[in-house]
Amino acid sequence: MADDKHCGGASEEQHSCSKHNEARRDFLKHSSLLTALALTPSAAVKAAENSWDEKLAEKFEQVRVTLNINGEKNKLSIEPRVTLLDLLREQLNLTGTKKGCDYGQCGACTVHVDGERINSCLTFAVMLEGKKITTIEGLADGTDLHPMQAAFIKHDGFQCGYCTPGQIMSAVACIREGHANSEEEVREYMSGNICRCGAYPNIVNAILEVKNGGQKV
């Protein structure tokens, strides 16, 4: 599995298969060595392979990270500028997490990192080494829907469905945080998730039902 997902690359011209990557990395090592010699102290040149934590990874270098995504360990080589959102969607085929605005304004990209909700569009994946990431794909228990997923269906908590994965991830966190004690509180603490279809009343009902039902979320 680790091998399958040993993919990399962010920029348009790259594709994420590992062989291709190895070749590319060799090439990059070469070329970055040249720039590095010209521009940076020799310490930075060595840094690229293993100890880039403390030293600077080269500009074109793909750095190695291990991310735990939905319970699976993924060993990846990625460029530092790849956001968690782009990594999930473009390299790992986890397209449940949506890109609405890409600027932190809509919440469509909401995922959990170590159990807390964040916007994956404003996070560089490389910064999450060692963290546990949960996406909408990791919420259900096998084929059993998560109670929040079931409640969204029951209450018609969506129309087009584009904002829904983000809404559901955010809603689960909202209850876990203890911020779902009233309609007013739910509306305030769900304000980071925009729904262009305006399904808000149904979303609020779904959340309140799960909260009041006392199920574990």
Added chain:
Amino acid sequence: MNQFQYARPSKQKTAIEAIAKDPNAQFIAGGTNLIDLMKRGVMAPEKLIDINRLPLRKIEKENNGVRIGALALNSVVAEDKLILERHPLLAQALKSGASAQLRNMATVGGNMMQRTRCPYFYDTAMPCNKREPGTGCGAMEGFNRMHAIFGFSDKCIAVNPSDMNVALVALDASVLVAGPKGERRIPFIEFHRLPGDNPEVHTNLQKGELILSVDIPDGPYTKHVHYLKVRERASFAFALVSVAAALDIDGSTIKSARLAMGGVAHKPWRLTEAEKTLVGKPVSEASFQQAAEVAMRGAKAFEHNAFKLILGPNSIVQALKTAAGIA
């Protein structure tokens, strides 16, 4: 987005050295402001020094005050017991900012350093002296609804967008920073600056200096406080105008007051003169009206933000009334 070099040192010294030497290097904490600006091409640092491994997350008691580590998350500070008990005004301000997700990422240091939301600063096709000195200020005669009414210059009329900063300036906080030459303390009120002739300089933090903590002295402002934020929708929007109000009340007399405004200047705007007029006055709408009048002296509006000349004083009165419990 531009490519950059990346490191995440575990030593403060390494982090500072990496920035101090390099004009194109920047710290990154939560990333919520920096990554946004990098995606839009407003910023293009060549090196990012990830400071998240530095031990700067604690919120703790400190002789006669509370120390908040620069990496403490906005969401954590807003719900911290010590903060709720001693500085509820700060908790209110933080909760009013951004969204639950963003507050889970945003750090106290990053929040202090966040850049203006002026649309001309954000749009690289537009003139902006702050982004590109010498290109002019697009907002001056342009779309200036969000802009300053105090302390602006003929070079820049942008405002500081942070809610947290407004509470911190009211609470007499100070900032502990470390640079290549050691540590120093900056009073919060001097941390941010007015635009003057060089609006590209955004704070008084020097190159290579790392924010370690924000320290707030204990005070009497634990009960009668209110952070009022007026914005274009009920939640998740930047302030048009905001007011941090704190009162120390003895019976029905005001012993002392703290007052600051957001969304009106290039820095969080402390209203010291208005505070003075409140001392010894009865808790009443009339006292608050008078303070608001003093607070607004010298305000000047542009084409699209004249409403702030009315919204400003109204918000001050409303915030003080709510703080005093007579709203």
